[in-house]
Amino acid sequence: IFALRSSYYFSTGVVEPSSSLRSPPRVPNLIGGKFVDSQSSSTIDVINPATQEVVSQIPLTTNEEFKAAVSAAKHAFPAWRNTPITTRQRVMLKLQELIRRDIDKLAMNITTEQGKTLKDAHGDVFRGLEVVEHACGMATLQMGEYVPNVANGIDTFSIREPLGVCAGICPFNFPAMIPLWMFPVAVTCGNTFVLKPSEKDPGENLLVHALCKRFGAPLHGTKLCCIQAREMDASYLLWHICTEESIIVLLSIAVTLFFGGETGASTILAELAMEAGLPNGVLNIVHGTNDIVNAICDDEDIRAISFVGSNTAGMHIYSRASAKGKRVQSNMGAKNHAIVLPDANTDATLNALVAAGFGAAGQRCMALSTVVFVGDPQSWENKLVECAKSLKVNAGTEPDADLGPVISKQAKERVCKLIESGVKSGARLLLDGRNIVVPGYEDGNFIGPTILSGVTADMDCYKEEIFGPVLLCMEADSFEEAIHFVNRNKYGNGAAIFTTSGAAARKFQTEIEAGQVGINVPIPVPLPFFSFTGSKASFAGDLNFYGKAGVNFYTQIKTITQQWKDLPGGGGVSLAMPTSQ
Ligand code: NAD
Numbered sequence: 001i002f003a004l005r006s007s008y009y010f011s012t013g014v015v016e017p018s019s020s021l022r023s024p025p026r027v028p029n030l031i032g033g034k035f036v037d038s039q040s041s042s043t044i045d046v047i048n049p050a051t052q053e054v055v056s057q058i059p060l061t062t063n064e065e066f067k068a069a070v071s072a073a074k075h076a077f078p079a080w081r082n083t084p085i086t087t088r089q090r091v092m093l094k095l096q097e098l099i100r101r102d103i104d105k106l107a108m109n110i111t112t113e114q115g116k117t118l119k120d121a122h123g124d125v126f127r128g129l130e131v132v133e134h135a136c137g138m139a140t141l142q143m144g145e146y147v148p149n150v151a152n153g154i155d156t157f158s159i160r161e162p163l164g165v166c167a168g169i170c171p172f173n174f175p176a177m178i179p180l181w182m183f184p185v186a187v188t189c190g191n192t193f194v195l196k197p198s199e200k201d202p203g204e205n206l207l208v209h210a211l212c213k214r215f216g217a218p219l220h221g222t223k224l225c226c227i228q229a230r231e232m233d234a235s236y237l238l239w240h241i242c243t244e245e246s247i248i249v250l251l252s253i254a255v256t257l258f259f260g261g262e263t264g265a266s267t268i269l270a271e272l273a274m275e276a277g278l279p280n281g282v283l284n285i286v287h288g289t290n291d292i293v294n295a296i297c298d299d300e301d302i303r304a305i306s307f308v309g310s311n312t313a314g315m316h317i318y319s320r321a322s323a324k325g326k327r328v329q330s331n332m333g334a335k336n337h338a339i340v341l342p343d344a345n346t347d348a349t350l351n352a353l354v355a356a357g358f359g360a361a362g363q364r365c366m367a368l369s370t371v372v373f374v375g376d377p378q379s380w381e382n383k384l385v386e387c388a389k390s391l392k393v394n395a396g397t398e399p400d401a402d403l404g405p406v407i408s409k410q411a412k413e414r415v416c417k418l419i420e421s422g423v424k425s426g427a428r429l430l431l432d433g434r435n436i437v438v439p440g441y442e443d444g445n446f447i448g449p450t451i452l453s454g455v456t457a458d459m460d461c462y463k464e465e466i467f468g469p470v471l472l473c474m475e476a477d478s479f480e481e482a483i484h485f486v487n488r489n490k491y492g493n494g495a496a497i498f499t500t501s502g503a504a505a506r507k508f509q510t511e512i513e514a515g516q517v518g519i520n521v522p523i524p525v526p527l528p529f530f531s532f533t534g535s536k537a538s539f540a541g542d543l544n545f546y547g548k549a550g551v552n553f554y555t556q557i558k559t560i561t562q563q564w565k566d567l568p569g570g571g572g573v574s575l576a577m578p579t580s581q
Helices: 002-012 017-021 063-081 085-101 104-114 118-135 177-188 206-215 246-259 265-275 290-298 312-322 346-362 379-388 409-424 478-489 502-511 549-551
Strands: 029-031 034-036 043-047 054-059 145-151 154-162 163-167 192-196 222-228 237-242 281-287 302-308 327-331 338-340 366-372 428-429 450-453 470-476 494-499 518-519 555-563
Touching: 017 163, 029 063, 029 494, 043 154, 063 154, 063 163, 063 192, 063 290, 085 104, 085 118, 085 177, 104 118, 104 265, 118 177, 118 478, 163 177, 163 290, 177 192, 177 265, 177 549, 192 290, 192 379, 192 409, 237 265, 265 281, 290 312, 302 312, 312 327, 327 428, 338 346, 338 478, 346 379, 346 470, 366 379, 366 478, 379 428, 379 450, 409 428, 409 470, 470 478, 478 502, 494 502, 502 518, 549 555
Parallel strands: 163 192, 163 302, 192 281, 302 327, 338 366, 338 494, 366 470, 450 470, 494 518
Antiparallel strands: 029 034, 029 281, 043 054, 145 154, 154 555, 222 237, 428 450
């Protein structure tokens, strides 16, 4: 395995492994087809949310490096846009096959770095994979329109052309799915791309760390040295491994090399895209935080930005980048409500509420965070508490985990404060997950399922997005009142109803002001032949992610009117507005 992996480094010259051999390893940028270590001395620690170990560091990419990434994308654009669309589609066809091949590796990487359970991490990859599959049909999606003989001898047609360099800025909660909402659609349309993953989970060398912990290897006593003779024609790599427990470390390294654990989800996806045939420079990755995001907003060569994350960042990016004339699609925060009518199927509804409220520790933009019970909520709430109590909180790598930790200590503090503020404002704490201790992971950012009842619209826990495993229960006297209540909320990402009445479901679907509606479906994230259609404060822009809207976002329409006929001379000059009569 070692030899194979090393020969990959040598033969392709694509990967510089040095950055992944630091301790903690530093995540490389991807510029012009090469993974390169940033020259920046400023870094941010990436912390395993289940253990608090610093698993890697991300560089605050320098302005020169950022410019180099944009320049690589700009230079790759002319050849890539002229590459036949069938060839571009074939890259996606190969990419979807490679993602399937490496889905376990991707999922393990996400779990170790972001905290979600392995099963959930598989779902994260799979929902992104579906976008890649959809991009395989880009020729049809990007097809133009044609009307012959709009006037005598004149035909008009419209085509959709790529924009140029596009950029994507990602949140922490879906390290595979959200980059896959972005670059596969953009590049298959003929654009080139600069991706900025979340600084909270860019990923690096995580399996070594996880295995060192699991087997008790002395992480900090473990030295991995790499001497790379870069100037020599035949590159040559010498590894020294010195450790007190070398067998365990060798095992770690073997597994790391086998599973490719030295890279994060975005990096693995980029490696796979290159393996699938994506030419150098078509996809670039830069790491960093606010400065790099602002540089993306201001850069004159970047034509469009896809953003997913919080409202604070999203509105800032939307206004700064659109002031510079860029296209922006900005998917932001949420407060998704479920309305439960008295006739709803009890078991199915309880299962749905618990799964959508606490899955991924509530860190999904389509999580159901608020339930409005129409009629008496008591019996629903009692059963909800029983059901939520049975969930197992554990590190995402543990097979019995239903929910893992939240992303950071700060996130945990924030969630706990919002729970506390709810209690102080008069909500009843039916289930309190704040003091949970997970054996073996005592330092993890765990919060158990938490249920607050009697919540009202003026409470901070209702007004703010909590983004943790907290379910707010409210009550309404009538269905109309419940709909009115949900519509008053500023967010419009998603809303669901649980009922056995078709008439009620139809009324809900018509009157509810949310972009994605579930009828007896808790997390109605649309498949890629539709679009992700959050609305109100959950979205800024005109064209949504993926589906037809996604293709329109990454393309500029051009309309051509042509006249091919034998032109009789001597008709004279007419200065009147041409008409088709
Ligand atoms: P975040 O806004 O903190 O970070 C997202 C990205 O923006 C990161 O890459 C970060 O570096 C950058 N960023 C953050 N603050 C910035 C600033 N002040 N200036 C410039 N750039 C900045 O979001 P997060 O915590 O990573 O993700 C959670 C949020 O994302 C939640 O609000 C969730 O609802 C939202 N989300 C929305 C969707 C959706 O489709 N609507 C999907 C997933 C997550």
